[in-house]
Amino acid sequence: MSLIYDARIRAFLYQLVAIGAVVFVAWAMFSTASANLAKQDIATGFGFLARQAGFVITETAIAYEPTDTFGRAILVGIANTVKVSALAVFFGTILGVLVGIGRLSHNPVLSRLMLAYVEALRNVPLLLYLLLWYSLIISVFPPVKQAIEMLPGVFLSNSGLVMPAMRWASGFEALFVAVVVGIVAAVVIERILARRRITTGKDMPIATFAALALLLPLAATLLFADISVSLDVPELGRFRLTGGYHVRPEFVALLIGLTLSASANVAEIVRAGIQAVSKGQWEAATALGLPRSRTLKLVILPQALRIIVPPLTNTYLTVFKNSSLAIAIGYPDLVMVSNTIMNQTGQAIEAIAIFMAVYLGLSILISLVMNWYNARVALRER
């Protein structure tokens, strides 16, 4: 009897019961599921990934044809999800930082306008905004037959923006290499010169040197390599536009919706971060004669960044997860492609397992990257 009163044994028993319960529920669900699937004659396993998909995906960030496999279709979905979330994070951050700084402006009109912007975005569901932007685009722009030709070869209609696309005949690889070399050279030169400025105190036009390093390889390639590009100009047919590069309204609506909602969250984070920097920092910078804009850039923002980065990570993760709302307006992201596969193969468990695993994996990846960045900007205490 006294064994029950031993704290260690009781702790062990509690854990055993908890694990036992989880295992039992998992086992019960698994066995009923396999019985049900066998009864309904649904295949199990991930063999379907190698089969031919046979459905069209309207927007493909990587090459895809209906004759490709289901596995390829899922990759296209992942690429589309990453594409729209990365763009939304990029634009949302820039817009959000500007709005957040605007919120703290001494100009009452500006700060109140920015407050209204943030409140309007935070108090209405994102899904509602997505549907609203989508139907705005659909209803404001004319149908394809009366597409507006804004510039020669650029058509705007309610099926999106179609513009001439560049098709590389040759020289693409050389140009790509030149750009990569230029970027690497610019970063290295910037590092070296910045270190030299710190050690010697001599000022140098770092930005000019870096720009030169960036542009020289590119210019050399353009001059000496064999580059030929053909323009694929869209043509207005009777019912649709053929050729060219197509920016679809689903993509635009999703990008606008995600960008705006991200910007409202970023703005609040930036505002809170700036306000958390002590007032003495402002006063000290003003006493040194720095104007307000330079104070913000050189003194306040670097310190605010430490407070801003952790919640910013959460916002980026939210944007990434919110991109799954794409299914409501028909942008073929990972969830929508998985949904199509689910309907075609009937293998709901596998399809949902795949997209949940992908979201989980990418979420963890984003967290890791942001934690690494956070460790870089964090205060180094000596």
Next chain:
Amino acid sequence: MAQFEGFVADPTLMAPAARPPAHNRTWLSAYFGTPGNALITIVCLGTIFGLAKLAIGWLFVDAIFAGTPAECKASSGACWPFLSAKLRYIFFGFYPFDEQWRPLTAMLLFLGACGASMVPRTWGRVLAVAWIVVILPTLYTLMAGGMFGLTPVPTTQWGGLPLSFMLSFVGLACALPLGIALALARASSLPAIRVLGVGFIEIVRGVPLISILFMATVMLPLFMPDGITIDKLLRAQVAIILFAAAYIAEIVRGGLQAVPKGQIEAGHSLGLHYWQIMSKIVLPQALKKVIPPLVGLFIGFFQDTTLVTIVGLLDFLDTVRTAMRDPQWQGIAVLEGYVFAAVVYFFFSALMGAYSRFLEQYFRTTHD
């Protein structure tokens, strides 16, 4: 006085007593103080003016206030007859038309009870008991019927705003105890319990809500033994509860971490066991700290319930969408419904946001 005269400095050497610099900032200088500032003001005013002109033009000047769908089609402004014709459907969905006083009463009762519960003075055991024993059963009876001579209405006919309120309110009310349990599990000293807690919380937080809703609506039926079917509404509700619990757990964890360790040690030294320490010492202090962020979370979940429209439940956003797809109005009222829904969501979210700020202020100033 005389002996100090020698110490008085020569007045000619002293700097003249200067007046403090005149503060000539008028109210105008905040708007037009510098050229840059003036430019900002003008651009902002221009933006506000442009937006207002657009909104007033669409809402009133070009709008049709009474008329047929055909008249609306001809006009470029808002179509108010659409709203008046569809208002009851938008609010109550397919709930039987003659019985719609019931969801209306339920909604008003719910809002009234919420309003009363928002006043800190009413907080206490009596309020909790009143919710569980009186208010929630009354609401359910009103909605479902089958008692007191009310015709039964199956959940498949529930819809509109009452459904949105129900999904978010019941979701959060049930998720709260679960979330607290998860937070305790995560802070537990037993490794297996901690791993299970962390696993659940991180997995749920790492995936979008829509994937959990898909699981509940598409996958769950496959896991059920033959002959057992669970109501679709209930399945979505459970999904929302599980999702919300993971987020609540993270907020509660923050509160738990803010309680000093000495409190737990003091409890041990008094001879209290784990549950007594948690329920009587740690949780009361921790939960009080996290009430404002919990209200903030609630605003988010109230908006996130709109996602159930993707798995085919008739929530408020979905009734708005289906109303616009009515053949009689299709292609005519393309924006009116969304704008109306946005106003409704904005109203309730902004109200709760204001309440959250009030609570922050309230907890900052009360000491106990």
